[in-house]
Amino acid sequence: MKNICYLIIITVLFTINAVSQPFSNELDYQLMKEEDPNFKIERKKWMEDMHRTAPGIDYKLINSKIREDKQLLKKSKIEAILKSSSKKELLLSDTLADGKIVGKWIERGSNNLAGRMMTCDIDWDNNLIYNASHGGNIWRGTLSGDNWTCLNEWLNMQNIILLKVIKHNNGKRIISVCNNGVYYSDNEGLTWEHPDNGGGIKRAVMTSDKNHYLYLIRYINDSELKKWVTNIYRSTDNGETFQSIHKIALSMDFCDLWTPKYFDNTVYFQHLDTLSKINPDGTIEKLSNIQIDNFNNYKSSRLSGSANQQGTTLYLWLQNKSNNNSHFFSTTNHGSSWTTLGTLDYGPFMINSFEASCIHPEALYFGGVNCSRSHDNGKTWQLVSDWPEYYRNIENKLHADIPSIASFMNPAGEEVVIISTDGGTYISYDNLVTVQNISLRGLNVSQYYSTYSYADDPDIIFVGSQDQGFQRTTAIAQNGTHSFEQTISGDYAHLTSSDGGNTLWHVYPGFTMVYRLLAKPSMTTSASLDFDSTGKGGLWMRPIIADPKDPNTAYLAGGGNDGFHHIWKLNYSAGRIYYQQMPYQFSNKDVVSALGISNLNKDLFYAMTNNGDFFYSTNRGQDWAKSEGFAKLGGHYFYGASIAPSNKDENTVYIAGSGYSNPGAYVSYDHGVSFIPMNDGLPKTLVYRIAVSDNDEFIFAATAVGPYVYLTSEQKWFDLSGFNTPDQTFWSVEYIPSISTARFATYGRGIWDFKIEGANQISEVQLTEPKNNEENVQLLTNLKWTKSQNANLYHLQVAQDLGFNQIIFEKDSLTDNNFQLPELKPNGTYFWRVKARKDKLSSTWSTVFTFKTIIIQPQIPIMIYPEPNSKQIALMPEFKWQPVPYATSYHLQVSRNSNFNILEIDKENITDNSYVDEYYFMYGTTYYWRVKSKINELESQFSEPVSFTTVAPKPSAPALVYPEFGANNQPLNLELIWTEVEDADYYTLNLASDNQFKNILFQKDSIYWYSFRFSDELQSYKIYMWRVRANNISGASPWSE
Secondary structure, eight states: OOOOEEEEOOOOOOOTTOOOOOSSHHHHHHHGGGGSHHHHHHHHHHHHHHSOOOTTOOHHHHHHHHHHHHHHHHHHHHHHHHHSSOOGGGTSOEEETTTTEEEEEEEEEOSSSOOOEEEEEEETTTTEEEEEETTSOEEEEETTSOOOEESOTTOOOOSEEEEEEEEETTEEEEEEEETTEEEEESSTTSSOBOOSOOSOEEEEEEOSSTTOOEEEEEEEEETTTTEEEEEEEEESSTTSOOEEEEEESSOGGGEEEEOOSSSOOOEEEEETTEEEEEOTTSOEEEEEEOOOTTGGGEEEEEEEEEEETTEEEEEEEEEETTTOOEEEEEESSTTSSOEEEEEESSOOSSTBOEEEOSSOTTOEEEESSSEEEESSTTSSOEEEEOGGGGGGOTTTSOOSOOSEEEEEEOTTSOEEEEEEETTEEEEESSTTSSOEEOOSSSOOOOBEEEEEEOTTOTTSEEEEESSSOEEEOOSOOTTSOBOOEEEEOSOOEEEEOSSTTSEEEEEETTEEEEEESTTSGGGOEEEEEEGGGGOBOOOSSOOEEEETTEEEEEEEEEOBSSSSBEEEEEEEETTEEEEEEOSOOBOSSOOEEEEEEOSSSTTOEEEEETTSOEEEESSTTSSOEEOHHHHTTTOTTOOEEEEEEOSSOTTOEEEEEBOSSSOSEEEESSTTSSOEEOOTTOOSSBEEEEEEOTTSSEEEEEETTEEEEEETTTTEEEEOOOTTOOOSOEEEEEEEGGGTEEEEEEBSSOEEEEEEEEEOOOOOOOEEESOTTEEEEOSSOEEEEOOOTTOOEEEEEEESSTTSSSEEEEEEEEOSSEEEOOOOOTTOEEEEEEEEEETTEEOOOOOOEEEEEOOOOOOOOOEEESOTTEEEEOSSOOEEEOOOTTOOEEEEEEESSTTOSSEEEEEEEEOSSEEOOSOOOOTTOEEEEEEEEEETTEEOOOOOOEEEEEOOOOOOOOOEEESOTTOOSOOTTOEEEEOOOTTOOEEEEEEESSTTOOSEEEEEEEEOSSEEEOSSOOOTTOOOEEEEEEEETTEEOOOOO
16 A cells, blocks of 8 residues: 655745745755855766766767867857958857747846856946856946846857956957867957967966966876876966976866966965976966965965055965865975964865955965954955855855956046856955946846746746745746846756646755745745655656646656665645655666656656657556666666657657767657667757647757757758857756747756747758859859749848958848849959748748959049149048949059158058048148059059148237227227238137127228228227237137237
8 A cells, every 4th residue: 555645834925025035944955065065066967977978978079079060150150240341140040950930039048047157347437347157158247237238149158267358459359268278369259269389277377477478287198198187278368279288297286377466477386295486487486385283184275465555465375185175284484384274164265265365464265165364364254144144145245156256447536346146246345345246137047957938928937046045027028137036045947847837846855845836936936845755766767747637746757765766756735745656676786867758648757867768658647668778769868858749749758868878859759668769960968958839840968068949841950049149058048938948947048939930941052143153254244143932032241351351242132033233344253143932931042153354444534633733731631533334343542742652541442433531731840642443353553643732730820919008089080900910811800898898899800901990980089909810711819929
């Protein structure tokens, strides 16, 4: 007789704006497991195990090569668009799968719950922070946490350990050092260069002087020494090239580099118990032996320090072999003697988790799960905050896990500390006494395992994240990103529901939970069940699936109390989760890694294991049969990650998983008895999750190297990445029929929707006239091509280059399969292509044809302005000439001598018959100009030189001559006289009753002599003030004194 048990768990009501806490003491206990180092070790093992391969195969190298190929392809497309005259393609829908699917990528968020950040740098000239995320992106924003912008959406730089923003060639260079090499960009991330300098990088530092020498510690398999060694590389050209300067047969765990950010450019090198420095010429100079008691009791080290005008303090962190505690030491005399400081009972979270203040040498910062500070040179330590405090005050308390702490000095000489956490980036202005979260708006770097969209309103999304808890949104953002609310902390995945999200099941590494009416916060209830109740064993994140017959029932792949693995039936009723062990005994070596239930036959259950076995049950999981047909296919290294039963045929089921040493996806048409590989077009990678459209037309895959789609009509996979798709690990996908959207969860850039706008059955056209490579084609020519099946419109492009970066003609709504081009230029080489379309669907582009037009010699231009020997020409004149027939460009030269041996202007590729340069000519100077025309590659002679003289400078102020100041008894017909001013064209006279000239009594412009006689303008017995200024075409002089 089966025993049925239940566990009562507290029922919780939510408010929409609250960040909820664990629901009971039991959940508190489970969530506190995250402080245990084994928790992260188990998480990492779970992630690694999914990438199952044959012995000797490195899945990371495989994925890296796939990414690199995709990145190079996208980079070339982006560069072509940037060079193109039209950039609108970046904003349009993507036509993918060889033109057979049209859709648009839309980012959904979250925009307020950031994930893991790695390191950063600050550009003080512009008060901008450059921030590296765990998802391999670099973000630029303000120090107040606004205007975050991703600079490398298309390029995933995995595990960034150093980020530097430096002045370079009158501009700015961003340098990113990752475990797998160095990247740099000179255009704010539009494009990136990736020198071939290899991987295996542990530490990178850059000197603070103007040289910006970059040093790397790499662990490599040395071909000469035939063993693994630690190698120091140096770049003296800002990351473009690297040279090896030192090798040492020592593990990287006991080597480190450090150099100050300010005041000094010494590079310190700690290797085992030796402290050295690297001289500017690359030589290694030993400074001292590190005299620390019981040095052999330690297993790894980190070096940090603080430099100011008074000197340098170095700090050494050592980790105890026996208990992993952290021990700190310091020296102020380059290692001649060391002072023993305090200890901490935890180690650093990552390579950049230990930092000394760049200003206050007595201040130290250290990050593990929590972050600690010391203000007495490391003798004593205080917690900045305990990680559970974050959930009560996310603005001012640190999130758990601290990958990096970075100390900076602002232009005022004050310290600014940036703390990177698994929940975004924080800033501190008081040595970590207080912190402020600057990643609450727009730093969209969420790391998600799973999503579920509410059926009644797909804009309401539930999410399981890495270390940012279970999240939901009810803040609707049409065609934009959502704000999410975290209802409980931790890691959550495998969201499942059979009633559209009203009853939602999911798992945490330790318990399972169910929510009722989560989309209606005032009515939400919940319950949870500890995994210990469902037996020992099972995956770190156990699969769970809702029962399509009963939304209050779910099936959990768990362990067992009899030494075997079992599936557990769970039932939620009246605030309680009942649990029942199903009878079938799966092998104790094979863990159930994926579950599936057919929506067309709700008695048909499926299961897969981490060792590549497939099972099916026709009686709702009471009995199971192992698929021998699948085993015979040789998928011995197949980790079963996802099962997607057909929405069209109850006997069809699709499965996916690790595909490094075998196909990554299969299909069965007999409910799992036999399988056929479906790997055409699918890269050798891990498929985390697949989702099937409502009619099986599309199968979407979330993979370790991006999104893919399988067209069942083509029986082929296609890359679904568009121009704006992030280069990320795509962890899960769900298909939402009501909005024709595949919703993907990424592990570093949140949620992204691919909204389908149509599928394509339109055939490619064939070009017919002019023939390919035809010459002497007339300037008025008719292009012709074959008709396309199912198309009603054609899109024509004509360009001057094979890459179609210089498109000269484009027409996208042609109804006939021919077109008369406007008159072309002679001497031209042209490229053309056509694609057919109907509505939003289109074929692929045709094969590109090229032709050359007839040859005509260009004429010498006739010059118009400035005219020969002209005077008073403006300092920035507009040069004009008569247009030359068929000219494609003009070449203008200006010089101060008639032989043009020194040029003031030398401008080519002018496309109009006029030109204004930014150059200002000198006053009163004679110049010569000439111009020639070009028709593509042929050019005319230069025109005969024409001279012109520029305007004179502004005139100086006149001096008043007569009458003198204070003169009396002047006649009414008085003649005023002033000095003649050189370069003056005319003068202006003012007469006033006050010396401030506020009350003007008389004004006379356009006086062409340096005197003026009154006739009847003056009055008797009246006092007058007078002044004069000179004028010419360049302007007016100051008024006379």
